[in-house]
Structures are given as structure tokens and as C-alpha cells.
Amino acid sequence: MKNKNIMELCKVFIIFLIYLVYNSVFHMIFDMLHIDNGIITMFTGDVLFLAGMLMLYRSDLKESLNQLDGSKRKFIGKVILGVVLLFAVNMIVGMIVELLVPSNTISDDNTTSIYNLSQISFAYTLFKTMVFGVVAEELLFKQSLRKAITNNVLFVISSSFIYAVMNVIYGDLNSPYFLTDMLSYFVVSATLATIYVKNNDNIVLVMFIKFFYNLLPMCILIAGIF
Numbered sequence: 001m002k003n004k005n006i007m008e009l010c011k012v013f014i015i016f017l018i019y020l021v022y023n024s025v026f027h028m029i030f031d032m033l034h035i036d037n038g039i040i041t042m043f044t045g046d047v048l049f050l051a052g053m054l055m056l057y058r059s060d061l062k063e064s065l066n067q068l069d070g071s072k073r074k075f076i077g078k079v080i081l082g083v084v085l086l087f088a089v090n091m092i093v094g095m096i097v098e099l100l101v102p103s104n105t106i107s108d109d110n111t112t113s114i115y116n117l118s119q120i121s122f123a124y125t126l127f128k129t130m131v132f133g134v135v136a137e138e139l140l141f142k143q144s145l146r147k148a149i150t151n152n153v154l155f156v157i158s159s160s161f162i163y164a165v166m167n168v169i170y171g172d173l174n175s176p177y178f179l180t181d182m183l184s185y186f187v188v189s190a191t192l193a194t195i196y197v198k199n200n201d202n203i204v205l206v207m208f209i210k211f212f213y214n215l216l217p218m219c220i221l222i223a224g225i226f
Contacts, residue, residue, distance in 0.1 A: 008148035015056075015144055022049055039121045046128065050136040057139050057203075064204040075205070082195050082209035086188060093187045097180040129218055134211045137163075141189065142196050143203050152197050160189035 026045040027038075035041070054061070068075055141163045149155040164186035168178060175181075196206045 005148055005150075012144050012148050015053075015140065018052075019049065019140060039124050043124060043127070046132050046136070050132055053136045053139045057143050060139075060143055060203060064202045067200055067202050068204065078199070078205060079208045079212060082192075082205070083212045085195075086191055086209065086213045089187055089191050090184070093184050097177075097184065101177055101180050125221075126218070129214050130211060133214065134207050138192075138203060138207050138210060141166075142193060142206060143201075146196075146201055156190055156193040156197065159193050160186045163189040 022045045023042060026041050030037070030041045030044075141159050145159045145162070146155055149158060164182045167185045168182045192206050192210060195209065196203065199205050
């Protein structure tokens with residue numbers, strides 16, 4: 001069992017290493033090919049990483065699908081409850097953050113990140129938010145780490161901390177909102193991780209919840225564009 005955990009930790013380390021460097025690698029490759037299009041570069045890297053994660057965890061995805069309750073009503077109820085819980089948690093954290101560090105904006109981090117990304121490309125934003133963020137990132141931050149961390153509390157804390165760090169590390173580290181942004185990402189991820197653990201590590205359920213959680217700000221964005 002110990003050797004298996006060590007192997008899983010090594011596997012997780014390699015996956016995260018690839019996640020951190022693949023965009024830079026593809027930028028170098030496309031530069032050598034004289035293709036100067038950042039969107040195509042990011043799209044290519046993300047699609048290949050997504051495909052790799054699907055292949056790597058295809059058996060876990062099948063198992064999660066098989067574990068889902070036979071009652072569609074019960075499954076839909078869990079998804080709705082999860083989405084409502086995420087919005088409630090996000091709202092509470094938002095109010096706490098506003099008391100600690102007052103801001104002129106009323107948008108939450110999820111909505112703000114989606115809007116900022118849409119300034120680059122709407123098609124890429126749609127893919128990154130509704131496909132990559134829902135499937136690849138949940139497999140990365142939940143499923144891969146769960147293989148190496150079996151303790152529930154340690155898993156929820158570590159996976160949520162890593163997710164929060166990954167979402168703020170490329171921003172302004174001197175920003176007064178750095179710690180509050182990290183708190184917001186941590187709490188949302190911890191909520192999803194807890195739902196994941198409480199439902200027999202069912203990653204598909206978590207994906208559905210995150211999809212519909214991201215859907216509202218995406219609809220608001222689309223309404224604003226059209």
C-alpha cells in the first residue's frame with residue numbers, strides 16, 4: 001500500500017509538472033514554426049492535455065458513471081443542491097472579503113475570471129470554462145490527488161490549497177486582494193472536494209455541479225455580448 005501511494009505521488013508530480021509547462025512548450029514549438037497566434041497555441045495545449053487526462057482516468061470516469069444513482073431525479077437533485085451550495089458559500093465568502101478588503105466591484109472571482117478571459121477570445125473562454133475547467137481541472141485537482149491522498153480531511157485541504165494557489169500565482173502577488181482571492185478559490189474548491197468525498201469520490205457528479213456553477217456567469221457574459 002505504501003509503495004502504491006509513493007507511485008501515485010510520483011504520477012501526480014509528473015502530471016502537475018506537465019500542467020505547469022505544457023503551454024510554454026507549445027509556445028516554443030509554435031514560435032519555431034513561425035505561428036504567432038496565442039489562442040491557437042493555448043487551444044492546442046489545452047486540448048491535448050484534456051485528451052491525455054481523459055485517457056489516463058477513463059476507467060475512473062466509467063466507474064463514477066456506474067456509481068451514479070439509478071434515479072435521475074436524485075442525481076439532478078444532488079447537482080442542483082451542489083450548485084446552490086457553491087453560490088451560497090461564494091456569497092458568504094464574498095461578504096466576508098468585502099468587510100476585510102472593500103472593493104468597488106460586485107463580481108465574484110469566478111465571474112471576473114471568465115469576463116477577463118473573454119477579452120482574449122470568446123470561443124476559447126467557452127472551451128476553457130465549460131470544458132477544460134470542468135473536466136481536465138477536476139480530474140487534475142481531485143481525481144489525481146485522491147489516488148495519492150486517502151485521508152479525507154488532508155485531501156480536501158491539500159487539493160483546495162493547490163487549486164487556490166494555481167489560480168492566483170500568476171496574478172499580482174502584491175495586490176491587496178491576493179489573500180482574499182486565494183480564500184475565495186480555496187473555499188469553493190473545498191466545497192466541491194467535500195461533495196466529491198461525501199459521494200464516494202464520484203468525479204462525474206462534481207463535474208456536473210461545476211459545469212452548471214460556471215454556466216450562469218457564462219450566460220451573463222453571452223447576454224452582454226449579444
